[in-house]
Amino acid sequence: MLPPAAERLVHELERLPGVGRRTAQRLAFHLLRVSEQEALSLAEAVREVRARIGFCTVCYSLAEGELCGTCSDARRDRSQICVVETPSDVVPIERTASFRGLYHVLGGALSPIDGVDPADLRITELVARVAAGGVEEVIVATNPTMTGEATASYVATVLRGMTRVTRLASGLPVGGDLEFADEVTIGRALAGRREL
Amino acid sequence: MLPPAAERLVHELERLPGVGRRTAQRLAFHLLRVSEQEALSLAEAVREVRARIGFCTVCYSLAEGELCGTCSDARRDRSQICVVETPSDVVPIERTASFRGLYHVLGGALSPIDGVDPADLRITELVARVAAGGVEEVIVATNPTMTGEATASYVATVLRGMTRVTRLASGLPVGGDLEFADEVTIGRALAGRREL
Known part of the structure; x- marks a missing residue:
């Protein structure tokens, strides 16, 4: 139905989390429609992220180089x-x-x-x-x-x-509704109650 | 908050339709977590689609080469x-x-x-x-x-x-519900009614 190169792109996009066939097709058509430069920037950003980013040698979060931004911040x-x-x-x-x-x-x-x-x-x-x-x-x-x-x-x-x-404290999420909270969460909120 | 290369990838992903900052971050982390080969396949598929796919010279749908699959199908x-x-x-x-x-x-x-x-x-x-x-x-x-x-x-x-x-006919979508159809669609369905 689609030319082979487009079909391959749809297939690769489908491997992304939360992306089904329809969404993958929509994204593929988008990447065909935008400027060549915009599409290639995405490809380049994926390559670069894999080439440059590793784990911080102290805390193991993402880092470009030895240390992450947090560990290198005095x-x-x-x-x-x-x-x-x-x-x-x-x-x-x-x-x-x-x-x-x-x-x-x-x-x-x-x-x-x-x-x-x-x-x-x-x-x-x-x-x-x-x-x-x-x-x-x-x-x-x-x-x-x-x-x-x-x-x-x-x-x-x-x-x-x-x-x-x-x-970290467990309890009711701010802005949440007691009526819709599950009993485990309410139980934790009760157990962790604080003086007012 | 993220290393520069990851930030750039999030930024590029955010340009995709229907992808907000949160989704872009989730996709970026996914591309950092999967095998290098899987991530680079996506980058390569984007490059390839732009390099290979153009418009059919007859019907202007997507084509690899002169003619699309439909126009070249005898x-x-x-x-x-x-x-x-x-x-x-x-x-x-x-x-x-x-x-x-x-x-x-x-x-x-x-x-x-x-x-x-x-x-x-x-x-x-x-x-x-x-x-x-x-x-x-x-x-x-x-x-x-x-x-x-x-x-x-x-x-x-x-x-x-x-x-x-x-x-193409306009009317009620198959599996749809009369109650939720808009009046223009129902008007069209009436105007285009057929003998049973």
Whole structure:
């Protein structure tokens, strides 16, 4: 139905998350319609991102070169480390502009069913960072899911006695509606209630 | 917040239709997570599509080489030409598998407000194809919108007396609900009612 090169592009676009055949076709037609320069900029950006970006040698978030933007920023507070599952989890936390410490990206969450053991995550590296001294608090910001909670417990266990370990609060999302909140979330919100 | 190369990729992805900043970030992280080969295949497919694909010299739909797949297919019925606005409009019609003729892609629809005149569309080329003989029917399949309808009327006018010109039926979409149909569509469905 489409010329082979267009069919190949649709096929490659379909591999992107959340992109079905219709969307892939729409994107492919878009890339055929825009200026040659605009289409090639996208291709070049994909190549470049793979050529240039690797992991920060300290915190394992995305970095061009040895260190990520956070680790190389002298103004960041080195006494706090926020532990997240993936490099993309750094973005929403940075967006809050209320955390000024460093990060540590584990590279996933413990999940024995999927064969993810502590050895598969960068936990030894986290322990080494804390053992090197100067870390007053480790804030565990793994996802509030089964695997994220298991990972948080494990991290707390291995760091016990080395530093203070805290966990992001669970509760009602701001702007949410009590009526539509699930019972586990409401249970957590009750358990974590604060004095007014 | 992201390393420069990742930021550039997010920026390029954001230019795609229907892709906002969040989706662009999700796609960028995906392209960083998958195998290098998978990411580079996408970049290569974009390059290739721009290098190889042009317009069919007969019908102006997408083609690798001189002729598109339809125009070069000897089994297609050369007595029918289906007129569409854009190359992407060929896909849904081919999907029906109920049209065996050729196409003619106008390259848009008449819209004086946007400065699109008949001279901007491939109407002269359509007239030439019909004048060359052998065309028994021109089916106008421009969109059922203001500009698409204006284009259909214009095409019918210029082809008057040369061949039979028909228009796709307007009416209730199959599987649709009368209750949720707009009054213009229901009006068209009434006007175009058929004997049972």
